[in-house]
Structure formats: C-alpha cells, structure tokens
Amino acid sequence: MAEGSHPTSALATADQRRAEERALAIFATDKLQAARAETLAHFRADPNAALPDQDHLIGQSVSEHYFHAALMAASEDSTAPSFVWTLAHDHHWMGMHVLGSRFGQDNSDNCYRLASIDPRMRYRIKGQFASGRPCDFSICALPGQPGENILANVVALIDLDDIDLDADRCFSIEVDADPTDGRRNHLCIARARMLFVRDTLAKWSVETPCALQIEPLQVAAEREFHLGSASSRAADLGNTIARYMLKELQHGIFERGPLNALNPPWAAGKHGGLVTQASALGHYRLGVDDALIVTADRLDARYMGMQITDIWMLSYEYRHRTSSLNHAQAAPDADGRFRWVISRRDPGVHNWLDGGGNGCGTILLRWQHLPAGRTPAGANAVCELMKLSDVRGCLPRDTCFLSEMERAAQRARRLSAYQCRIA
Numbered sequence: 001m002a003e004g005s006h007p008t009s010a011l012a013t014a015d016q017r018r019a020e021e022r023a024l025a026i027f028a029t030d031k032l033q034a035a036r037a038e039t040l041a042h043f044r045a046d047p048n049a050a051l052p053d054q055d056h057l058i059g060q061s062v063s064e065h066y067f068h069a070a071l072m073a074a075s076e077d078s079t080a081p082s083f084v085w086t087l088a089h090d091h092h093w094m095g096m097h098v099l100g101s102r103f104g105q106d107n108s109d110n111c112y113r114l115a116s117i118d119p120r121m122r123y124r125i126k127g128q129f130a131s132g133r134p135c136d137f138s139i140c141a142l143p144g145q146p147g148e149n150i151l152a153n154v155v156a157l158i159d160l161d162d163i164d165l166d167a168d169r170c171f172s173i174e175v176d177a178d179p180t181d182g183r184r185n186h187l188c189i190a191r192a193r194m195l196f197v198r199d200t201l202a203k204w205s206v207e208t209p210c211a212l213q214i215e216p217l218q219v220a221a222e223r224e225f226h227l228g229s230a231s232s233r234a235a236d237l238g239n240t241i242a243r244y245m246l247k248e249l250q251h252g253i254f255e256r257g258p259l260n261a262l263n264p265p266w267a268a269g270k271h272g273g274l275v276t277q278a279s280a281l282g283h284y285r286l287g288v289d290d291a292l293i294v295t296a297d298r299l300d301a302r303y304m305g306m307q308i309t310d311i312w313m314l315s316y317e318y319r320h321r322t323s324s325l326n327h328a329q330a331a332p333d334a335d336g337r338f339r340w341v342i343s344r345r346d347p348g349v350h351n352w353l354d355g356g357g358n359g360c361g362t363i364l365l366r367w368q369h370l371p372a373g374r375t376p377a378g379a380n381a382v383c384e385l386m387k388l389s390d391v392r393g394c395l396p397r398d399t400c401f402l403s404e405m406e407r408a409a410q411r412a413r414r415l416s417a418y419q420c421r422i423a
Contacts, residue, residue, distance in 0.1 A: 007093050009422050010130070010211040011111060015075070015082035020098045022074035025227060026234050027067055027099065035235035036066045039242045046246065048311050051285070051360050061103070061312035062242060068101035069238035072145060073230040078118035079220035083197060083212050087112040089319060091422055104147060104245055105254070105309045105364055108318035109135075109326050111209040111421060113197040114146075119189045122217040123175040128168065129210045135202035135303050135328075136160065136368050137210065138274065139173070141192035147241030151249065152196065154275050156180070158187045161369075175214070198274065200303055200368065202328040204417035245313050253281060254362045260284045260292055260385045262363060265376030274368070278376040282363040282383065283311070284342060291343040291388045293395070294353075294363065296381035298327050298338065302369035306330065306340050308353045308361045316361065319418045320411050321354040331400040339395060346407060347391045350400035 006012070026032055040062045043049065049058060068086050075084045087110070090100040106112070117123060125139070138159035146152050163171050164184050177190040189195075199209035257263040261282050268277040284292055298304045307324035309315050316323035330338050331350045340351045344359050355361050363383075367376055386394060392401075402410060 007423055010209050011085045011113075011422060012093060013082070013213075016085055017094045017096070019071055019075040019082070019084045020096060022225060022230065023067060023070035024096070024098070026070040026073055026231050029227065029231040031228075031231040032066060032070065032235045032238070035239050036062055039065070039239050042243060043246065043312065048360075051311070053358055054311070054360070057310045057312050057314070057358070060100070061310070061314050064100045064102045064314060065242040065245075066234065066238035067099040068103055069234040069241060071101055072114065072237060073234035074225070076116045076233070077223045078116045078121065078193075079216060080222040081115040081117055081123070081195075081214050081216070083113040083115045083195075083214060085111060085113050093422060102314045103241060104249060105313055105362060106315050107200075107305060107364070107366065108307060108315050108324040109201050109303075109305050111199040111201065113212065115195045115197075115214055117141075117175070117189055117192060117195055119177045119192055121176075121220070123214050124217055125173040125175055125187075125212065125214045126170070127173075127210045127212045128170045129165070130169070130208045132203075132206040132208050133169070134199040134207050134209065136198070136200035136276075138198050138276065139187060140196040140198075140274065141187060141189045142194040142196050143191055144193050145237060145241070146194070146196065147245050148237060149240065149244055152273055154273075155191050156188045157275055158185075159276060201421065202303055202326050204329075204414070205420055208420060250311060250313055250362070254283050257282060260286075261383050262294070262365065262381050265365075265379065265381065268366075276369055278367045278370060280365040280376060280379070280381045284308075284361055284363060286342065286344055286359045288344050288359070289388050290359075291341055291347055291386055291391045293384045293386070293391065294340045294342065294365070294381070295337055295384070296365055297336065297379045298332075299367060299374045299376070299379050300371050301327075301367040301374075303327065303367070304338070305364070305366045306338070306353065307364045307366075308342055308355050309364065310355070310358065311360050311362060316355045316358070320415050321356060322352055322410065322414065323354055323356075325351055325353065333396045334398045335396065339399070341391055343388050343391070345388060347388060348401050348403075349391070349395065350402050350410070
C-alpha cells in the first residue's frame with residue numbers, strides 16, 4: 001500500500017485503527033512482555049522445540065498469540081462492541097505497522113473478526129457485501145474467547161444461507177438471547193460472550209470481506225480504556241491461549257495420528273470448530289529430499305481449502321508463498337481430483353505447498369457446506385510419502401508443472417491478490 005494512502009477495505013474501520021493503536025501500546029508494556037517471556041520459555045521446553053529450525057517459529061508464534069490477546073483486551077467491551085480483525089498477518093496501513101495476530105492454525109483464506117457481547121443485551125448487526133461476495137460467510141456465537149480454555153465451542157451460527165439481502169447486497173441481523181425458531185436474519189446469543197466472523201475468500205483477487213458493524217439496541221455506559229488493566233488482561237489471555245492451544249490443539253488433535261498421514265475426516269463442529277465444516281488433519285516431518293503427495297476430492301463443497309502450518313499453530317507465510325491452495329487456486333487433474341505436493345524444495349508443480357523450507361508442519365484439508373448426502377469420507381483423502389525425485393513419475397501425465405519463471409509469476413499474482421483484502 002502506498003505510504004500515506006488510506007485503505008478502502010471493509011476491514012479498515014475507525015474501530016479497527018483504535019483497537020490496533022491500543023494493542024500496540026499494550027504489547028509494549030512490561031507486564032505483557034514479562035508474560036510473553038514466560039510463555040516463550042514454556043514453548044522452548046516443549047519436545048517439538050528440539051526439532052530443526054524451530055526457534056524463530058517459536059518466537060513468532062508466541063509474539064502473535066500475545067498480539068492477538070492485546071487486540072482482544074483493547075476491544076473487550078460488550079456495551080459498545082466492534083468487530084476487530086485478528087488472526088491476521090502483520091500489515092502496514094493507516095499510518096501504522098501492525099504486528100501479526102495469528103494462532104490456532106488460522107486459515108489463510110479467512111478474514112476473521114471478533115466482537116465482545118453480553119447475552120443480556122440486544123444488538124443489531126448491519127452489513128453489506130461488495131460485488132465480489134465471499135465464497136462463504138458466517139457469524140458464530142461463542143461462550144468465550146477462542147482458546148481461553150475452549151477451542152471455539154460454537155453455541156449458535158448464522159451464515160449466507162440464513163441471511164436475506166436487499167438489492168444493494170445489504171443485510172441486517174437481530175442479535176439477542178431469544179430462540180431463533182427458524183427466523184431468518186436472527187442470531188441467538190444465549191450463553192454467548194463473543195461473536196466470531198469468518199469471510200472465506202476463495203478467489204482472492206475478486207472476493208472481499210463484507211462491511212460490518214454492530215450496535216447495541218439499549219443505552220449502556222461505554223467502558224473507559226485503561227492501559228494498566230488492559231495489559232494485565234492481555235498478559236493473562238495470551239498465556240492461557242498459547243498454552244491451551246499447544247496442549248489441546250497441536251498435541252491433542254493434530255499430532256494424535258501417525259506422521260505423514262491424514263487422520264480420518266471429521267465434522268469440525270464436534271471438536272469446537274465451524275459447524276458447517278468438515279476437516280482431515282495431520283502432521284508431517286520431511287527431509288530435504290522427501291515429498292508428500294496429498295490427494296482428495298472436492299465433493300462439490302462450496303469451499304475446499306488445503307493448507308500447511310507450522311507446529312506452533314501459525315499459518316506458514318501465505319502472502320508470497322503457496323502454503324495454502326484452495327479449490328479456486330489449485331489446479332485439478334483430469335480425473336477431477338486435487339493433488340498437492342508438500343516438500344522443502346520446489347518440486348516444480350503448480351500445486352506446491354511451500355513451507356519456506358521448513359521440514360515440519362501440520363496439514364489441514366477443509367470442506368465447507370458439503371451437498372446433502374456427501375460426507376468427507378467420500379473424498380478418499382490420502383497421503384503418499386516418497387522421494388522428491390520420484391514426484392513427477394507418481395503424478396498424472398496432465399499435471400500442471402511450472403518453470404522457475406512461472407513460479408515467480410504465480411507468487412507475484414498471489415501477493416497482488418492478497419492485497420485486495422487490505423487495500
């Protein structure tokens with residue numbers, strides 16, 4: 001983004017700028033930095049820290065967990081809530097350099113926003129989609145902050161199928177503790193404390209996050225911001241999220257199965273995730289001459305995304321590198337199946353999942369809104385471990401291969417497309 005220019009992105013709101021300014025101040029406090037140092041020591045004591053080339057990733061992960069916590073502490077006001085973009089890469093905009101806030105194996109195709117709510121209050125959400133509407137859109141009601149001793153534990157959800165739009169693609173959603181009982185444009189927040197928004201973007205250069213705001217329908221005194229109390233809250237929240245996610249998500253779910261394989265697919269909602277999503281998860285360790293081919297069917301899902309992340313629960317860099325390739329970005333083979341290659345070195349295929357040369361990671365294969373009667377078990381998702389030199393011979397003859405120049409062009413297009421969500 002040009003220096004001094006103001007983004008027109010729906011994410012670049014006055015509330016977002018205020019939250020990020022406050023979060024940067026919170027992050028710089030001695031209180032938060034002391035907590036960050038304790039969590040850093042905890043991560044470095046984890047058995048996975050002994051694997052090669054992990055220390056930089058550990059430091060990055062801990063910092064981003066804590067900056068997310070700072071964003072939440074900066075905006076945790078249910079009397080005057082606002083949707084705050086988080087679980088995001090670092091970015092330069094609105095006169096600031098904003099730190100990254102990723103955690104929890106964040107999906108690079110999602111723009112995530114969170115808002116604090118009180119189930120005793122009533123709210124109205126107003127939104128408008130641009131002409132490039134997201135591939136999928138949902139608002140989940142959660143009982144607390146994601147990672148604060150819960151994975152997500154969705155208690156209610158509204159998505160594109162439940163929302164009526166007007167001719168200008170605008171919508172309004174009533175939010176309260178009353179049962180929905182089949183009503184459209186209504187979200188029940190009984191037992192909820194947070195709203196969790198996902199704009200899922202498949203075609204990055206076309207689809208953009210929607211404009212979104214939330215307002216309380218009764219008058220309540222807005223809480224004053226105090227740096228000291230917010231720093232204490234962020235320090236506690238960052239420590240809780242980081243430790244909980246490392247134990248329960250990374251070790252408890254992603255590393256539960258065998259190496260270099262996918263666990264049987266499951267409904268994500270049963271494990272605290274998005275209730276309209278099914279997932280196949282796994283973890284891998286590859287030498288410099290190894291490769292892993294992952295094959296699966298889309299099953300006519302509205303969205304299918306394939307991604308690798310590091311073992312500290314952050315997406316691998318995805319603005320410049322193809323660490324994720326969804327159904328609109330990956331090249332399918334003539335048989336209709338998708339095949340991705342995970343390797344430390346470039347295998348020369350279009351569907352390379354690039355972890356920046358690191359040999360360890362987690363695998364996430366996601367389907368959203370499967371058609372009636374289709375289950376992820378029918379995707380026949382499999383992994384094949386082999387030598388990098390054998391990859392070409394194990395792929396279909398019609399596989400799309402790239403030269404070095406074509407790889408550079410693919411990366412340039414990807415970066416340009418990513419900029420559309422923040423420009």
